Amino acid sequence: MGFTNKIRILKVDLSSGQISREELSEEVSKKFIGGRGAGTYLLNSLLKGDEDVFSEANPLIFATGPLTGTAAPTGGRYMVLCKSPLTGLVACSNSGGHFGAELKRTGTDIVCVVGKAQEPVYLYVDDDKAELRSASHLWGLDTHKTTAILKEEAGAESAKVACIGPAGENLVRYACIINDLHRAAGRSGVGAVMGSKKLKAIVVTGATRPEPSDHDKFMETVKARVKTLQENPVTGQGLPALGTKVLDNIINEHGAYPTRNFQTGVFESTDEVCGEALVEKGYLKKNRGCYACPIKCARVTELPSGNKGEGPEYESGWALGAAAGVKDLIAITEANYQCNLMGLDTISYGTTVACAMELFEKGLIKKDELEGGPALTFGSSEAIVFYAQKTAYRQGFGDKLAEGSLLLAKGYGAEEYSMSVKGQELPAYDPRGVQGQGLSFATSNRGGCHVRGYLIAPEILGIPEKLDPQSTEGKAQWVKIFQDLTAVIDSMGMCLFSSFALGAEDYLAILNAFTGFDYSLDEMMECGERIWNLERALNRRFGMAPGADTLPKRLLKEQMPEGPQKGHTVRLDEMLPEYYELRGWDENGFPKKETLERLGLDA
Amino acid sequence: MKVDVRVFGPLRLNSGKKGLTLELAGPRVRLREILKEVAKVKGLEELEGVAKRGFGDGAPFIILVDGRNCLDLQGLDTEVGEGQKVSIFPPSAGG
Numbered sequence A: 001m002g003f004t005n006k007i008r009i010l011k012v013d014l015s016s017g018q019i020s021r022e023e024l025s026e027e028v029s030k031k032f033i034g035g036r037g038a039g040t041y042l043l044n045s046l047l048k049g050d051e052d053v054f055s056e057a058n059p060l061i062f063a064t065g066p067l068t069g070t071a072a073p074t075g076g077r078y079m080v081l082c083k084s085p086l087t088g089l090v091a092c093s094n095s096g097g098h099f100g101a102e103l104k105r106t107g108t109d110i111v112c113v114v115g116k117a118q119e120p121v122y123l124y125v126d127d128d129k130a131e132l133r134s135a136s137h138l139w140g141l142d143t144h145k146t147t148a149i150l151k152e153e154a155g156a157e158s159a160k161v162a163c164i165g166p167a168g169e170n171l172v173r174y175a176c177i178i179n180d181l182h183r184a185a186g187r188s189g190v191g192a193v194m195g196s197k198k199l200k201a202i203v204v205t206g207a208t209r210p211e212p213s214d215h216d217k218f219m220e221t222v223k224a225r226v227k228t229l230q231e232n233p234v235t236g237q238g239l240p241a242l243g244t245k246v247l248d249n250i251i252n253e254h255g256a257y258p259t260r261n262f263q264t265g266v267f268e269s270t271d272e273v274c275g276e277a278l279v280e281k282g283y284l285k286k287n288r289g290c291y292a293c294p295i296k297c298a299r300v301t302e303l304p305s306g307n308k309g310e311g312p313e314y315e316s317g318w319a320l321g322a323a324a325g326v327k328d329l330i331a332i333t334e335a336n337y338q339c340n341l342m343g344l345d346t347i348s349y350g351t352t353v354a355c356a357m358e359l360f361e362k363g364l365i366k367k368d369e370l371e372g373g374p375a376l377t378f379g380s381s382e383a384i385v386f387y388a389q390k391t392a393y394r395q396g397f398g399d400k401l402a403e404g405s406l407l408l409a410k411g412y413g414a415e416e417y418s419m420s421v422k423g424q425e426l427p428a429y430d431p432r433g434v435q436g437q438g439l440s441f442a443t444s445n446r447g448g449c450h451v452r453g454y455l456i457a458p459e460i461l462g463i464p465e466k467l468d469p470q471s472t473e474g475k476a477q478w479v480k481i482f483q484d485l486t487a488v489i490d491s492m493g494m495c496l497f498s499s500f501a502l503g504a505e506d507y508l509a510i511l512n513a514f515t516g517f518d519y520s521l522d523e524m525m526e527c528g529e530r531i532w533n534l535e536r537a538l539n540r541r542f543g544m545a546p547g548a549d550t551l552p553k554r555l556l557k558e559q560m561p562e563g564p565q566k567g568h569t570v571r572l573d574e575m576l577p578e579y580y581e582l583r584g585w586d587e588n589g590f591p592k593k594e595t596l597e598r599l600g601l602d603a
Numbered sequence B: 001m002k003v004d005v006r007v008f009g010p011l012r013l014n015s016g017k018k019g020l021t022l023e024l025a026g027p028r029v030r031l032r033e034i035l036k037e038v039a040k041v042k043g044l045e046e047l048e049g050v051a052k053r054g055f056g057d058g059a060p061f062i063i064l065v066d067g068r069n070c071l072d073l074q075g076l077d078t079e080v081g082e083g084q085k086v087s088i089f090p091p092s093a094g095g
């Protein structure tokens, strides 16, 4: 297959069983790049807004970007989009591994699944052949067993599998999709939508390499960036050696490591559970990478019990650890394995348990509601492991945990204990110590999330330059640029972690060399802005309330009780109006008509 | 005066040390001098280069005084006094 800038869609209607092929024009790909951008374009064209998340109408979109499956460093990423069961807004989850690259090698950029199957099925794609097969024998199985059986049925080691576990089948609102055993399209409940469609898995195997518009120029451009990544101390040494868990101590020493449901920003037992401890205790076996990744940040681990897997990474380790006050690295790692097997998002699971622990501590959840399960006391390593399966199967108290922290806390009339934004739980940074990150959390289109504008990079890590984390000045502009550039990187199909070493000019060079579109830097950044605005316009149709760009009361009103950030809150009101102004949005946080027109959006 | 210094990441793994307490002639010492002292420890020699050359381009060493990055204070000229805590990380990132 030669070079094309058209976006090739494999459309699967599970209700009728029909499989067809469509294309999006070059014009669409120039405006939206691909991946996250093209997926959002499709969502926008398929949904009116008021559809139920578990209805036939909610599409499930697997979108690779133009660089997915190419030689571009970290070019193995893909996105999963739908309307989210957790937030009711845009769900858009990124994953790595090898699945996305293999999907591209079948000659397909996007798989768009609509409708619902009567009985469990899986989609099998072998180059240009695609068929639905029965998955009745797989329903109820965990992600590892499912993957093993499907690989065998495919008869090819090269076949790659993305599937759901029991959590997705049982419509846990934060169920994820697991590909290649250990990588997750983690957040916003994309796995539950897959479960509602009775789609257990997608298996792909292909032999068609994506062709760049100019092969020699592309390879030259790519090689120079691989070298940059290898020579950079962060992407060349730090991330390979310690993975993302190098952050535990960094964030804790800053006093921004959320502990016991964000009651404080200092976890006294960080030394026990940090990335360094994972190495010193001998649980870390080696590092591993996603497709075409020179960074290789993933952790391959083994516990003294002989249980093996990948992770925990920083976010998961925190959510199953400090967030719930748990200081037992074995329990954290075990809970992480369980989440991967069950297909649960580690961040939302851990933080929902943390929320339940605070409700229990306050006496709102009573012991007898737990139906014999372990008490939900902060620090309970037993609880963090035990409730993973209960949640995935919606058994006992797990049924309540499966709804996510916001619905859980609302059920007890105590919404303020859900540490979430727009219904999605916040990740591992207490923004009372990091103002720009606070603004980024508050304005994220998919709710609480660290990969929609990672202000930790400049505010804490000094990348690309050091900003004072406690200053609010100029942060609105930084957040906007980070959000827009992130949308570009996600849409290209590259990993966000490459941006610790690469800058906007590098992405521009790679994108231009592949597509031949000859974007200017401004035009490329405008694509990011367009995608961000389309997500927001879609959120409005989905019913996002004015004023939803906010943070839990605790972060706005309760001063950090101790540590380096003692006395601070997030000063959102100093940043939000400026942010709306820069975005061309009204005071409710929605794009003005002229902004949509400027960006060529019809939404 | 006494200053507690903690090292992290590859620094901790390379030196086999989580930290050390320095005895220095006070009442206040610049961070640069502290780094030179710490660099005498096996496995932490690279801090000598930071003390001499500063932070340079790209991702910097993250050096905190009581949880505040020295780059938000007076850089390597930041003065450290009795009982303060210094935390040192090599250039790092994650997410």
Ligand code: SF4
Pocket: A074, A076, A096, A097, A288, A289, A290, A291, A293, A294, A295, A296, A297, A298, A495, A496, A497, A498
């Ligand atoms: S940096 Fe890590 S997450 Fe990103 S592509 Fe590489 S191995 Fe995967």
